Amino acid sequence: xxxxxxxxxxxxxRREFGEDSDLxxxxxxxxRERGVRGIREELNAMLSKYGIKL
Amino acid sequence: MxxxxxIDSVELEGFRVFKSRAAFNFIDxxxxxxxxxxxxxxxIIQAIEFTLYGNQLEARERVARLSDLINEDSNEATVxxxxxxxxxxxxxxxxxxxxxxxxxxxxxxxxxxxxxxxxGVDDDDFERFILIxxxxxxxxxxxxxRRRTLAIDRLFGLEFLExxxxxxxxxxxxxxxxxxxxRLASIREAEDLLRKYGSIKAALDKRSSxxxxxxxxxxxxxxxxxAYVELAxxxxxxxxxxxxxxxxxxxxxxxxxxLRQLEEELRSIKDEDYGEVLIKGSxxxxxxxxxxxxxxxMLQELSERLEKANTIDELxxxxxxxxxxxxxxxxxxxxxxxxxxxxREDLSRLIDRTRGELSSIMERxxxxxxxxxxxxxxxxxxGDLSKVKADLESTRSEYNEIEVVVKVKASALEVLNYLIKExxxxxxxxxxxxxxxxxxxxxxxxKERASNLQRxxxxxxxxxxxxxxxxxxxxxxxxxxxxxxxxxxxxxxxKVDEYKAQxxxxxxxxxxxxxxxxxxxxxxxxxxxxxELTHRRLEEAEKRYLxxxxxxxxDALRLEESNLLNELKGSGINLDEIVGIDEALRDMxxxxxxxxRRLEEATSEYMQLDTVLSRISHENIDVExxxxxxxxxxxxxxxxxxxxxxxxxxxxxVRGNVVNVIQSKVVDLFKQLYxxxxxxxxxxxxxxxxxxxxxxxxxxxxxxxxxxxxxLSDGQRLTLAxxxxxxxxxxxxxxxxxxxxDEPIPYVDANAKRAxxxxxxxxxxxxxxxQVILATQDDALLEALIKSSEEGKVRSNVIKLQRPK
Numbered sequence: 067x068x069x070x071x072x073x074x075x076x077x078x079x080r081r082e083f084g085e086d087s088d089l090x091x092x093x094x095x096x097x098r099e100r101g102v103r104g105i106r107e108e109l110n111a112m113l114s115k116y117g118i119k120l
Numbered sequence: 121m122x123x124x125x126x127i128d129s130v131e132l133e134g135f136r137v138f139k140s141r142a143a144f145n146f147i148d149x150x151x152x153x154x155x156x157x158x159x160x161x162x163x164i165i166q167a168i169e170f171t172l173y174g175n176q177l178e179a180r181e182r183v184a185r186l187s188d189l190i191n192e193d194s195n196e197a198t199v200x201x202x203x204x205x206x207x208x209x210x211x212x213x214x215x216x217x218x219x220x221x222x223x224x225x226x227x228x229x230x231x232x233x234x235x236x237x238x239x240g241v242d243d244d245d246f247e248r249f250i251l252i253x254x255x256x257x258x259x260x261x262x263x264x265x266r267r268r269t270l271a272i273d274r275l276f277g278l279e280f281l282e283x284x285x286x287x288x289x290x291x292x293x294x295x296x297x298x299x300x301x302x303r304l305a306s307i308r309e310a311e312d313l314l315r316k317y318g319s320i321k322a323a324l325d326k327r328s329s330x331x332x333x334x335x336x337x338x339x340x341x342x343x344x345x346x347a348y349v350e351l352a353x354x355x356x357x358x359x360x361x362x363x364x365x366x367x368x369x370x371x372x373x374x375x376x377x378x379l380r381q382l383e384e385e386l387r388s389i390k391d392e393d394y395g396e397v398l399i400k401g402s403x404x405x406x407x408x409x410x411x412x413x414x415x416x417x418m419l420q421e422l423s424e425r426l427e428k429a430n431t432i433d434e435l436x437x438x439x440x441x442x443x444x445x446x447x448x449x450x451x452x453x454x455x456x457x458x459x460x461x462x463x464r465e466d467l468s469r470l471i472d473r474t475r476g477e478l479s480s481i482m483e484r485x486x487x488x489x490x491x492x493x494x495x496x497x498x499x500x501x502x503g504d505l506s507k508v509k510a511d512l513e514s515t516r517s518e519y520n521e522i523e524v525v526v527k528v529k530a531s532a533l534e535v536l537n538y539l540i541k542e543x544x545x546x547x548x549x550x551x552x553x554x555x556x557x558x559x560x561x562x563x564x565x566x567k568e569r570a571s572n573l574q575r576x577x578x579x580x581x582x583x584x585x586x587x588x589x590x591x592x593x594x595x596x597x598x599x600x601x602x603x604x605x606x607x608x609x610x611x612x613x614x615k616v617d618e619y620k621a622q623x624x625x626x627x628x629x630x631x632x633x634x635x636x637x638x639x640x641x642x643x644x645x646x647x648x649x650x651x652e653l654t655h656r657r658l659e660e661a662e663k664r665y666l667x668x669x670x671x672x673x674x675d676a677l678r679l680e681e682s683n684l685l686n687e688l689k690g691s692g693i694n695l696d697e698i699v700g701i702d703e704a705l706r707d708m709x710x711x712x713x714x715x716x717r718r719l720e721e722a723t724s725e726y727m728q729l730d731t732v733l734s735r736i737s738h739e740n741i742d743v744e745x746x747x748x749x750x751x752x753x754x755x756x757x758x759x760x761x762x763x764x765x766x767x768x769x770x771x772x773x774v775r776g777n778v779v780n781v782i783q784s785k786v787v788d789l790f791k792q793l794y795x796x797x798x799x800x801x802x803x804x805x806x807x808x809x810x811x812x813x814x815x816x817x818x819x820x821x822x823x824x825x826x827x828x829x830x831x832l833s834d835g836q837r838l839t840l841a842x843x844x845x846x847x848x849x850x851x852x853x854x855x856x857x858x859x860x861x862d863e864p865i866p867y868v869d870a871n872a873k874r875a876x877x878x879x880x881x882x883x884x885x886x887x888x889x890x891q892v893i894l895a896t897q898d899d900a901l902l903e904a905l906i907k908s909s910e911e912g913k914v915r916s917n918v919i920k921l922q923r924p925k
Contacts, residue, residue: 071245071277071852082770086763090284097280098244101181105287116753118292 072098124857125239126891127168128202134194135170136163137924146893147917149884150909153895154902155921161895164919165862167199168893169251171211174221174232176243190215204857209235240855248275249849251860254867260844261818261829261837265807268829269775269815275848276778281771285813288764293757300750303741309732310743320736320744327733330726337719341712348708355701358693365691372684375677376699382674386667394668396432402661403435406654410442413650416643417449432665439658443651450647457640460633467630474626478619485612492609495602498595505599512592519585526582529573536570768812775814779806782816782844785851790843792886793879794836798822802840834868835875842879846888857890863897870900877904881912 075094083090096104106120113120126148133141137160144153144164153161170177170189178186190197190213200210212222223230225238236242241250248256259271273279304310317323362369407426414423422445426438502508535551539558542549543566548559558566688695736743782804790802800821807817819826820836829837849859865876883889896902902918909916 071248072242075277075280078770078774082773083763083766086759086766089759090763093284094280097283102283102287103181105284109287109289113289113293113296113756116293116296116749118289118296120287120289120292 123855124890125203125207125855126857127893128205130164130167130171130202131200132164132167132198134191134197135167135199136160136189136191136197138163138167139191139193144919145917146891147915148890149892149915149917150881150905151891151893151917151919152902152905153893153919153921154897154899156897156923159897159921159923161897161921162862165251165860165893165895168201168860169246170213171199171201171209172235172239173243173246174211174213174223182247186213187215189213207238238855240853245277245852245854248277249845249852250854250856250858251862252845252864253862254864256845257838257841257864260841261832265815265817268818272778272782272816272844273775275844276781278771278774278778281767281774285764285767285771288760290757290760290764293753293760297750297753297757300746300753304743304746304750309728310736310741311747313729313732314744314747320733323729323733327726327729330722330729334719334722334726337715337722341715341719344708344712344715348705348712351701351705351708355698355705358698361691361693362698365688365693368684368687369693372681372688372695373699373702375681375684379674379677379681382670382677386670386674389667389671391671394664394671396668399432399661399664399668400435402657402664403432403439406439406657406661407435409650409654410439410446413446413647414442417446417647419445419449436658436662436665439654443655443658446647446651450644450651453640453644453647457637457644460637460640464630464633464637467626467633471623471626471630474619474623478616478623481612481615481619485609485616488605488609488612491602491605495599495606498599498602502592502595502599505596505603508592508596508599512589512596515585515589515592519582519589522580522582522585526577526580529577529580533570533573533577536566536573540566540570772806772808772814775806775816779804779816781851782847785847786843789847789850789888790840793843793846793882794839799832799836800824802843833875834872838865838868838872838876839879842876842883846883850888859889859892861892861894863895865901866898870904873898873901873904874908877901877908878912880905881908881914884914885912 076091079090079094080087093105093108096108098104100107109120110118127146129143129145131141131143132138137158142160153164155161166177166183166189169182175186177183177189183189194215196212196214198210198212200208202208206226208224208226210222210224214220223232223235225235239246256271256275259267260275261268270279270282273282313323314320317326407429411423411426414420414426419442422438422442426435426442429435429438498508499505502511535553538552539549540563543558543560543563548557550557685695786804787802800823803819803821803826805817805819806814808814818829818840820829820832820840821827829840832840845859865873868876880892880894884892894905906916906918908914
């Protein structure tokens with residue numbers, strides 16, 4: 067808690083999400099850069115080929 | 121805190137309402153930018169943010185387009201900040217290409233990353249605890265628990281976890297899987313088809329190969345059928361002739377077939393190895409092994425029957441019966457052995473118990489042995505207890521008698537000694553007992569009598585008798601003390617004898633049982649080995665006997681075949697031809713059966729395959745593609761599910777940590793900022809939601825009780841919200857000594873404004889922050905801030921703005 071919040075969250079995600087940490091980190095990065103819209107854009111990029119749009 | 125950066129001034133030109141160059145100076149302490157709507161208060165705050173974080177304002181949707189920040193009559197906007205006296209940060213942006221920005225630090229071109237390093241805080245954290253909006257403050261202390269939880273998470277930079285949980289499109293992915301499965305439902309067999317053949321192409325190839333195979337089989341069936349009809353016609357020509365010798369012909373066919381079978385079976389057999397004598401010899405060996413065991417097992421009758429057996433069949437049958445009988449016997453012996461072993465265990469337990477008891481008696485014996493021996497010693501020396509008691513009584517009587525005599529004589533001696541002494545001093549004396557006078561002339565007589573008395577007294581030996589009485593008293597006392605142990609010792613001695621005898625009895629019995637067990641084990645072992653050996657030999661002999669019988673049968677059939685052949689040839693039948701035809705017909709029938717079976721299988725498979733493939737082709741579905749998409753989507757979904765499941769754990773864990781931070785930091789800060797006695801403090805707990813998730817629940821302590829935050833006044837709530845923000849401001853590592861507030865409390869009453877102002881001033885005076893830059897149009901808030909700063913002796917600076925004309 068006494069460090070920068072983003073560094074603490076990145077460390078937390080790496081530690082807790084195991085094999086899924088890459089995906090969660092990508093989504094976190096998108097959130098940091100573009101907010102909730104960023105997460106939606108990332109998920110859309112991942113799922114649009116299946117006809118899913120958020 | 122003192123080394124942190126504060127804003128000395130901001131210069132702006134072409135930025136929002138400021139078309140011309142404008143400059144504003146700030147002080148270390150409280151700065152209030154005050155003016156009506158549209159006068160440029162928020163523009164100054166936004167200019168600071170723009171200078172520090174540039175493009176991020178648009179990226180984070182704080183402005184729709186960055187170019188909107190450029191004054192509508194200007195082509196470019198420039199903002200320059202002077203920080204802590206010597207750091208000048210300038211950012212320029214041009215219209216038409218708002219992405220073009222120039223950033224200089226102290227006149228040198230620089231980058232956003234470098235600036236962030238200097239500030240020690242990125243745009244995200246800047247928005248959390250440097251630029252404080254009324255929304256941040258309100259969300260922390262107003263509204264639902266859920267809203268407050270999100271606000272606290274956001275303040276600590278943890279809201280991503282909650283956001284992620286609500287954004288992951290598990291439902292949509294499930295729906296997409298469902299739609300695809302529905303499409304495939306019309307051709308349910310498609311999945312089985314792919315599982316079986318691997319791919320649609322492979323299935324198509326298989327259909328083609330099956331069609332070719334079916335065609336080939338039909339051709340073969342056709343040609344075999346033609347050949348079969350031809351042969352059948354040829355055979356019919358011999359039917360009349362065969363009818364005459366039908367019985368012999370049928371027999372001949374059987375003999376021929378059977379002989380062929382036997383010849384085949386016996387091809388590698390040497391006849392001489394399977395003679396009757398050899399088989400009988402080996403069975404004789406078995407008989408000799410079995411008979412003594414049968415007798416030993418008291419199976420006399422069977423033994424006699426086996427002895428009398430003569431033929432191989434009899435020998436085999438009786439030998440097998442004997443082996444079976446011996447097996448039953450072994451089972452009986454094993455049961456007996458089991459019983460013996462149990463008996464041995466019981467005996468061992470009895471022996472152990474008896475030994476244990478004996479050992480405990482021996483211990484007790486050894487404990488009282490000294491006393492018993494002592495008693496025996498006394499008996500040897502003084503006789504038994506009753507005798508010693510009798511001696512004591514008689515010695516006591518003797519002592520009493522002597523004591524009386526001694527007393528009399530001692531008194532007389534005392535009187536004599538008195539008289540002798542008186543006479544020797546006064547020449548005469550008066551008897552103290554009788555009162556008569558005694559003169560000097562009787563002195564010698566008196567002395568002699570006194571001497572005699574003295575001698576008599578010493579001869580009485582009263583001391584010896586007294587000593588004897590004492591000794592006997594002591595002996596009686598000690599013997600009485602030892603008597604019980606002596607008696608116990610005697611009883612134990614007799615018990616020892618009993619137990620020893622018992623133990624010997626058990627040991628003898630155990631020895632007998634051990635011998636019986638050894639004997640039984642030996643017999644069982646012997647029987648078992650004989651059973652195994654004889655059984656193996658019997659099987660071998662039986663096998664040989666079977667071959668022997670087949671050899672016999674073959675020899676007989678050979679002879680019969682030769683006779684039948686001669687007979688049939690005599691009847692004018694070409695046996696070779698007719699037998700050849702019959703064999704060929706049989707082969708054809710067999711082959712036809714095989715082909716028909718395969719044709720049936722191949723046709724069935726072809727029909728199924730063709731139906732499914734036609735349906736797929738008709739509905740124009742890319743089955744492989746759809747299945748592969750389902751698989752991918754299922755993987756994505758399981759990934760999302762894993763993330764969601766983990767998310768809940770992680771949120772609970774980090775929120776637990778936040779509760780600890782709040783308890784240790786925010787609570788203290790609240791106490792510092794809110795010094796009034798109507799609230800004793802605040803507390804926070806983590807409350808688990810129904811299902812998954814958790815929320816922070818805030819309480820204030822009033823009169824020793826928890827009071828929900830919703831019951832607090834606006835002023836108290838605002839102080840609590842400020843405590844949160846300041847706690848995070850202090851906890852996070854950064855280089856900024858200021859906070860910015862743009863209309864932080866728009867909808868509160870005068871009391872709340874006063875409380876808010878006091879808290880801000882206290883935070884500055886306590887050194888928690890160096891500089892506050894606050895923009896407001898509210899006159900009452902301005903007044904409250906100025907009043908509080910004066911009371912709190914904090915420097916203040918008011919920048920008054922007018923709406924541009």
